Amino acid sequence: MHFISETSSDGVCEQLFVLNEIPGVLWTPEGAAGTRPLILLGHGGGQHKKAPDILGLARRFVTECAFAVVAVDVPNHGDRPVDEKYNRIAVENQARIEAGEEPAPLIAAFQALVAQQTVPEWRTVLDAVQQLDHVGAGPVGYWGVSLGCGLGVPFVAAEPRVRAAVLGLGGSLASGADAARITVPVEFLVQWDDERVPRDQSLALFDAFASADKTLHANPGKHGDMPGFELDSSVTFFSRHLA
Amino acid sequence: MHFISETSSDGVCEQLFVLNEIPGVLWTPEGAAGTRPLILLGHGGGQHKKAPDILGLARRFVTECAFAVVAVDVPNHGDRPVDEKYNRIAVENQARIEAGEEPAPLIAAFQALVAQQTVPEWRTVLDAVQQLDHVGAGPVGYWGVSLGCGLGVPFVAAEPRVRAAVLGLGGSLASGADAARITVPVEFLVQWDDERVPRDQSLALFDAFASADKTLHANPGKHGDMPGFELDSSVTFFSRHLA
Numbered sequence: 001m002h003f004i005s006e007t008s009s010d011g012v013c014e015q016l017f018v019l020n021e022i023p024g025v026l027w028t029p030e031g032a033a034g035t036r037p038l039i040l041l042g043h044g045g046g047q048h049k050k051a052p053d054i055l056g057l058a059r060r061f062v063t064e065c066a067f068a069v070v071a072v073d074v075p076n077h078g079d080r081p082v083d084e085k086y087n088r089i090a091v092e093n094q095a096r097i098e099a100g101e102e103p104a105p106l107i108a109a110f111q112a113l114v115a116q117q118t119v120p121e122w123r124t125v126l127d128a129v130q131q132l133d134h135v136g137a138g139p140v141g142y143w144g145v146s147l148g149c150g151l152g153v154p155f156v157a158a159e160p161r162v163r164a165a166v167l168g169l170g171g172s173l174a175s176g177a178d179a180a181r182i183t184v185p186v187e188f189l190v191q192w193d194d195e196r197v198p199r200d201q202s203l204a205l206f207d208a209f210a211s212a213d214k215t216l217h218a219n220p221g222k223h224g225d226m227p228g229f230e231l232d233s234s235v236t237f238f239s240r241h242l243a
Numbered sequence: 244m245h246f247i248s249e250t251s252s253d254g255v256c257e258q259l260f261v262l263n264e265i266p267g268v269l270w271t272p273e274g275a276a277g278t279r280p281l282i283l284l285g286h287g288g289g290q291h292k293k294a295p296d297i298l299g300l301a302r303r304f305v306t307e308c309a310f311a312v313v314a315v316d317v318p319n320h321g322d323r324p325v326d327e328k329y330n331r332i333a334v335e336n337q338a339r340i341e342a343g344e345e346p347a348p349l350i351a352a353f354q355a356l357v358a359q360q361t362v363p364e365w366r367t368v369l370d371a372v373q374q375l376d377h378v379g380a381g382p383v384g385y386w387g388v389s390l391g392c393g394l395g396v397p398f399v400a401a402e403p404r405v406r407a408a409v410l411g412l413g414g415s416l417a418s419g420a421d422a423a424r425i426t427v428p429v430e431f432l433v434q435w436d437d438e439r440v441p442r443d444q445s446l447a448l449f450d451a452f453a454s455a456d457k458t459l460h461a462n463p464g465k466h467g468d469m470p471g472f473e474l475d476s477s478v479t480f481f482s483r484h485l486a
Contacts, residue, residue, distance in 0.1 A: 192459075206461070215470070216435075218449070218459040227458070229483065236479070240472065 001128040012062045019128050022121055023079040024072035025049050027058045028134050032068070035136025037242035038129060040122060040162075041071040042144025042152045048078030057143065057231055065239055068135040072125055074151065075117055086114065104198060108173035111150030115175075118151045119158050126161055139242045143234060145169040145189055146196075146223070153205075157181040164241035166234045169194065169223060171201030172208055179208035186211045187237045189230055190218040197223065244371040255305045262371050265364055266322040267315035268292050270301045271377050275311070278379025280485035281372060283365060283405075284314040285387025285395045291321030300386065303478055308486060311378040315368055317390065318360055329357065347441060351416035354393030358418075361394045362401050369404055382485045386477060388412040388432055389439075389466070396448075400424040407484035409477045412437065412466060414444030415451055422451035429454045430480045432473055433461040440466065 004016040008030050015026045028036075039061050043054050049071040058069040073079055076086045093106045130137045142165040144152035149170030156165045157178040165182070168189025172179070186209050190202045206216045219227050247259040251273045258269045271279075282304050286297050292314040301312040316322055319329045336349045373380045385408040387395035392413030399408045400421040408425070411432025415422070429452050433445045449459045462470050 212463065213470075214463060215472075216459070216461040218461070220455065220457060227456075229458075232479070233476070236475070 010059075010063070012059050019072075019125060020121070022072050022125070023049065024070060024125060025058075026129060026132075026135070027062050027069040029062050029066050032066070032134040034134070035138045036066060036068050036134075037138045037141065037238070038068045038070065038126070038135055039141045039143055039238060039242075040126065040155075041069060042122075042142065042148030042155075043071060043074065043077065044145065045147035046077070047147075049073045050078075057234065060231065060235055061238065064235055065243060067141075067238070067242070068129070070125060070129050072121065074147065075114060086110075089113070103196065104171060104173055104201065107196075108150070108171070108175075111147065112154070112175070115151045115154040119155050122155050123159055126159070130161075139163040141165065141238045141242050142167075143238075145226070150175060153182070154178040156184065164238060166237060168217075169197060169202075169226070170205060171197045172204035173201055176205060176208045179205055180210055183210050183212075185213040185237075185241050186215070187233065188214060188216045189226060190216060191223055191225060192218050192220045193225075194223045253302075253306070255302050262315075262368060263364070265315050265368070266292065267313060267368060268301075269372060269375075269378070270305050270312040272305050272309050275309070275377040277377070278381045279309060279311050279377075280381045280384065280481070281311045281313065281369070281378055282384045282386055282481060282485075283369065283398075284312060285365075285385065285391030285398075286314060286317065286320065287388065288390035289320070290390075292316050293321075300474055300477065303474065304481065307478055308482055310384075310481070310485070311372070313368060313372050315364065317394065318357060329353075332356070346439065347414060347416055347444065350439075351393070351414070351418075354390065355397070355418070358394045358397040362398050365398050366402055369402070373404075382406040384408065384481045384485050385410075386481075388469070393418060396425070397421040399427065407481060409480060411460075412440060412445075412469070413448060414440045415447035416444055419448060419451045422448055423453055426453050426455075428456040428480075428484050429458070430476065431457060431459045432469060433459060434466055434468060435461050435463045437466045 001019045006015045011030050013028050013030045017024050041054050061067040061069045076083045097103050129135050140161040142156050142162050146169040149167045152167050153175035156162045164185045166187045188206045244262045249258045254273050256271050256273045260267050284297050304310040304312045319326045340346050372378050383404040385395050385399050385405050389412040392410045395410050396418035399405045407428045409430045431449045
């Protein structure tokens with residue numbers, strides 16, 4: 001784990017790092033010492049580890065909960081090099097969708113492929129970050145919607161350190177079998193008029209979680225219209241389960 | 244409006260009253276003066292104005308938000324006299340359900356009948372309570388699930404003073420047409436395995452609200468299993484919309 005820079009503002013310390021060629025960012029309370037809960041944030045498709053919504057949420061977890069927060073770029077996103085393998089599939093999928101194929105199964109298969117890479121990457125990130133004195137081996141939460149849900153469901157299923165997860169804007173095609181292995185508390189976000197994820201597939205993914213403590217929040221609007229008060233709810237949810 | 248008793252404990256003043264022969268209770272912050280938001284709580288079937296969940300929620304709105312809270316007994320509940328008209332229908336319905344009829348339409352028709360009485364009663368309660376110096380004509384919220392939803396939907400539809408509502412554990416048969424007249428923010432609670440309200444009818448009622456700002460919270464379990472953290476969410480919801 002190689003730190004590139006460290007800056008602080010308004011009580012939040014931000015450290016950029018590279019770990020096994022994966023660019024990442026760690027946010028902690030300024031002057032933090034000792035073990036604390038850690039949230040891994042999974043960004044959306046076409047976004048990156050410091051996209052505005054990720055950055056805003058990270059700062060809230062740090063300032064309101066005194067948690068540590070980490071995010072890394074997904075392959076082919078942010079500061080990572082272009083991966084021709086993924087690009088080729090994306091181009092093929094686009095052509096198939098334009099030819100009339102249903103997008104959902106294509107997206108699901110693509111996310112499942114990328115998850116084969118990101119699940120071990122993210123586990124390595126946890127290993128490294130939890131060795132830092134100002135993070136430590138506290139309880140871990142995962143937050144990710146859209147692509148962050150497609151990659152997050154297999155990650156949460158695989159990683160016993162994760163004690164609670166906010167997921168959403170994803171459907172059962174992507175990750176139904178992995179969802180059935182998840183038993184930790186889940187808050188699941190649905191956009192009621194999602195143009196990318198059919199409603200029945202969203203509800204089927206919620207049904208698939210094996211968690212006894214799971215809660216579904218649905219709001220009107222399209223894929224990109226998630227209301228800001230759901231971020232308040234994410235903060236409350238992780239405060240309840242990790243603090 | 245005739246006050247019967249006034250007691251205070253832990254910062255909450257509780258006043259029992261009778262208004263047009265309707266027994267009610269008003270909770271306000273101890274020593275309150277001046278106008279404040281007011282929540283009307285609608286109790287569930289077989290419950291009453293001081294049932295434990297109603298009382299607990301009322302105290303939270305008072306102590307955490309400094310709101311005023313009012314609840315009255317629904318006809319044939321609590322301290323109200325037996326009404327043979329409703330009793331007769333309840334007995335008839337029970338016999339029809341035992342003979343194999345679907346309960347949901349019978350319950351819906353019964354609640355619609357009771358609402359013809361409770362909507363004007365509750366509007367009169369608002370009139371009276373809002374004339375008190377320590378309540379005043381501030382914004383009004385409505386909270387009610389189960390019977391409190393069946394009676395609450397027509398009330399919220401009819402009463403322009405209501406600016407936000409928490410409703411749930413109810414279905415479209417009860418009140419779909421009234422729901423289409425509701426435009427204020429709604430938080431709607433669904434028990435995912437509700438044995439009394441079919442899931443599709445719950446989702447249809449959520450769909451029916453005309454509110455641009457509406458949010459659905461679904462949790463696993465039966466009609467009576469609503470998790471306690473939804474009450475935290477109700478407090479947050481009304482704080483956001485009324486405070």
